Amino acid sequence: MPFLNRRIRSAHNRLAKALKEPETKERFRRLILNAKEQDRTRCWDHSRPTKEHPTFLKGPQGNITDLVRIQIKQFGKIRILDLGAGGGLVFDELHSEFGAKIESTALTTGQIPVLETRQRTGAIQKIIIGEAAAWLPKEKYHLIISSGGGLYFTMFPEIAFAKTLGALERGGLPYIQPAHNIETGSFRKIILGLNRKKYQIVKFPGPKSDVAIIRKL
Ligand SMILES: C[S@@+](CC[C@H](N)C(=O)[O-])C[C@H]1O[C@@H](n2cnc3c(N)ncnc32)[C@H](O)[C@@H]1O
Secondary structure, eight states, rough: OOOOOHHHHHHHHHHHHHHTSSHHHHHHHEEEEEEEEHHHOOOGGGGGGOOOSSSSGGGGGHHHHHHHHHHHHHHSEEEEETTTTTHHHHHHHHHHHHHHGGEEEEEESSHHHHHHHHHEEEEEEEEEEEEEETTTOSSSSEEEEEEESSSHHHSSSSHHHHHHHHTTTEEEEEEEEOOOHTTTTHHHHHOOOOOOTEEEEOOOOOSSOOOOOOOOO
């Protein structure tokens, strides 16, 4: 059963309202179909960090390993969600470093066989087939990663972002790298508008880095 707190309920209602417009609904449907088709045909393992594509753990934008370490220190075992996980490569690296201290969930729009392989090896525990703005969380997470993933590709970044915040445990962190959305200002605006009594902005996306890191207080 999904849980619906106020933030998630209100985001979901905004999505339902937007989808009442037939053209928007059709465009959304097509985008999801397209993403599903890409997931069916690609394994995404090319996104292993390289100098040219410094995503994930070794990227200069931020160090996910450090965030995991901080959260484990605070909470013991932690739940991590990758919102638009691709092949789930990030979890291979985290699993070999942190093992049973993390429970990993990968959200993807379509079935990606390599994710299932990683589920068998234990690097991933759960797979959710869903869309960043339309999914309904069933549990809360201590860390939500979206690196070139759902928050980057969704048609409704503000709604997806609101759901991300709603799905965080108190003390939870989202690590978000959805470059173009931040650049076009929608994320910046939401981040600036966050209630500072409830959210601490650990890293604000600036000219040198697209990454946003926020802590739910
Ligand atoms: C480029 S891939 C991999 C991204 C992954 N974080 C990486 O760097 O390897 C993009 C992923 O985003 C997911 N995705 C695309 N559009 C999405 C959407 N609207 N909502 C959620 N996930 C989406 C796809 O299912 C795929 O898993």
